[in-house]
Amino acid sequence: MKRLEGRTALVTGAVGGIGTAVVEDFLAEGASVIISDIREDAVEAAVERYRAAGFAVAGAAASITDFAGLKAAVDKAVAELGPVDILASNAFTGGGDPTLDKTSPERFFEDAGGNLAGSFNTVRVVIDGMKAKRQGAIVLVGSVNGLSTLGQPAYSAAKAGLISLARTMATEYGRHNIRANIVCPGTVQTPAWDERLARKPDVMDDLIKWYPLGRVAKPVDVAKAITFLASDDAGFISGAMLPVDGGLMAGNLAMARELTLEGE
Template identity: 65%
Template sequence: MKRLEGKVALVTGAVGGIGTAIVEDFLAEGAKVILCDVKAEDVLARTDALARAGWPVFAAPADIGNLEALRAAVDAAVEQAGPIDIVVANANIGGRPATLAKTSPEAWRDDIADNVAGQFHTIATAIDGMKARRSGSIVVVGSVNGLATLGQPAYSAAKAALVSYTRFMATEYGAFNIRANIVCPGTVRTPAWAERVKNKPETFETLLKWYPLRRVAEPREVAKAITFLASDDASFVTGAMLPVDGGLMAGNRLMANELTHEEM
């Protein structure tokens, strides 16, 4: 039996790099998937293409920053797909200012709103139904930026807040048999990096030295971790923070070399 057989999953940021991989893996594992993204035309086009190929998909184009519009879009999809069993709160806005000195109050407010309030809105569309059925799985997509100082302070603060939010959900909703976990990817080879790679083609190569696995992630590798946490294979895992980062958060090899005068 497939891992997500018979489950209905809501995936936000569904037409982005990681989101696309999540949708594909969930479908392969037997789930019905509601695709949600602010890019309405892309959502409709992708949903149509998948439906024509025989996959059970449903469109919910909406901005996660607008709770009323998001709820209306998700409710319309639920009427066709059925009650939501899994929520993957993946949508986010990449960090804008790189340093505190360049971060305005407006930029701080926007990054916090986009990356925290939006996830809260997403989960709010499904949590009452999950509690009523006393069953559900929530996976939040965070970032290693929420675990260490890696630039983009407002975005990083938002991602750190998501770790705490996930733990609150795990603690408070556990009595309803609802699990909540968060994955924290490192660098992932997605279209979001296109502008930086265009300006500096060697961007990914310069980052490799920081990763013990000596490479950056592919979207499907993040999706596989999310599928595991969403599935019953992780039935006793809740409140977990899982780095999907090629060992980045395990330690600093370059600093270790300097301290020990040995090459690790």
């Protein structure tokens, strides 16, 4: 039996990068999937493609910052596929400016508030259905930016807030048999990097030295961790923060080599 067979999953930020990898892994594991993204044409194309391949999918094009619009879109998809058992909250509203000095109050409010409140909105859309079924698995997509100072302070503050949100949900919703966890990826080679790679083709090579495993992540690396946390294999895991970062947060490899290994 496939790990997610008989389950209905909602994936936000579902078109491109990590979102697409999550959708495809969920489908491979037997789930029906509601594909949600702000880009309506991309959602429609994805739904058409997966249906042609024989998968059970429905679209829910909406912004995570628009609670009413998101709820209406998801409710329509739920009428087609059934109540949501699994949420992979992957959508975000923007990365923000690189430093505090370059971040305006308006931009900080928009990026920090939008990213954090967007995940809150998404959870609120599905939580009543999960409570009614007394079953649910919520996986938020955070970032190593929420664990250490790596730039983009508004985005990073939101990602740090998501860790608290996941733990709060695990504590409050556990009595309803609902689990909540968060994954924190490091650098992931997604289409978001395309413009930077066009300007500097060796940018990924420059980043690799910070990762003990000697590479940056592919979207499927993150998707596999999300699928695990969404499945019954993780049935007694709730409130966990799982770095998916190739060892980045384990320590400073470059500095360790300078201090203790003498560059070996």
